[in-house]
Amino acid sequence: MSRLQVVSGKGGTGKTTVAAALALALATEGKRTLLVEVEGRQGIAQLFETEASPYEERKIAVAPGGGEVYALAIDAERALLDYLQMFYKLGSAGRALKKLGAIDFATTIAPGVRDVLLTGKACEAVRRKNKQGRFAYDHIVMDAPPTGRITRFLNVNDEVAGLAKIGPIHNQAQAVMRVLKSPETAVHLVTLLEEMPVQETADGIAELRAADLPVGNVIVNMVRPALLDEQTVRTVSGDRRKEVAKALTRAGVSGAAKLVTPLLAEAVDHAERVELEREQRAVLAGLELPTYELPLLGEGMDLGGLYRLATELRRHTTS
DSSP states (O other), X not given: OOSEEEEXXXXXXXXXXXXXXXXXXXXXXXXXXXXXXXSSOOHHHHHTTOXXXXXXXXXXXXXXXXXEEEEEEOOHHHHHHHHHHHHHOOXXXXXXXXXXXXXXXXXXXXXXXXXXXXXXXXXXXXXXXXXXXXXXXXXXXXXXXXXXXXXXXXXXXXXXXXXXXXXXXXXXXXXXXXXXXXXXXXXXXXXXXXXXXXXXXXXXXXXXXXXTOOEEEEEEEEEOOOOOOHHHHHHHSGGGHHHHHHHHHHTTOTTHHHHHHHHHHHHHHHHHHHHHHHHHHHHHHTTOSOEEEEEOOTTOOOHHHHHHHHHHHHHHHHO
């Protein structure tokens, strides 16, 4: 299994939740996982019900079997200071540049620099080893930018490498791309069974493949159970409305006759949704990628729900 798991998806599909659940799933049975956030939204801290993550790796959860999940919210400015110290030994000078605003300029204005720093920090965690020569983390999970810009985000190092032909920047970009385009990495896309998210997923996969970036799985989030199908709706509607009313009365529902029409209308809407979801599943099947479905948790997403999703993902990834 790839050691760097990148999770992207259209806004509103729950990609951050899936990334967090995946980190828990991968940390099962004594493994160590680093969950990396790159968008500065502190979504991971909210999901795990902890305080905002500083620019350091800290433990935020224990997975089943004693595994550990660490979190890191990567800050582009701090990452650039680390970079200046690592390659140019500009510790105090780098801090002086920050006071002058040069660091902020480099991370917000200079083309691609911010994304290089963010991806570079994650890839450094992938390669890092402890004193015993073992990898510091078994897996790194990145909560990445949305599908619309994920390819550009991951591939920006190629552009920088093309501009800088020699020197530390060139070497750093090349080292990052060796990780991102290797079997060590898998890019997963989160979607819903709705037309726009599915189409954006298909477009994102095409872009990733064109850039030779390794596509992993499609994860369908918030799947609702199919309670009725179109055939069932046809069976109970029409000239059998009186039978439906009688059945409601026998079940102890008061005013059953008045409820038949709105109930059947809701049933029709449900059947139509089931049909639309069937069509979207067919589109996803055409992408020829492993596809997993996660259930909609009706009570909302809390820490307990996150662990339930992790259990579901663990079942998929080990089957």
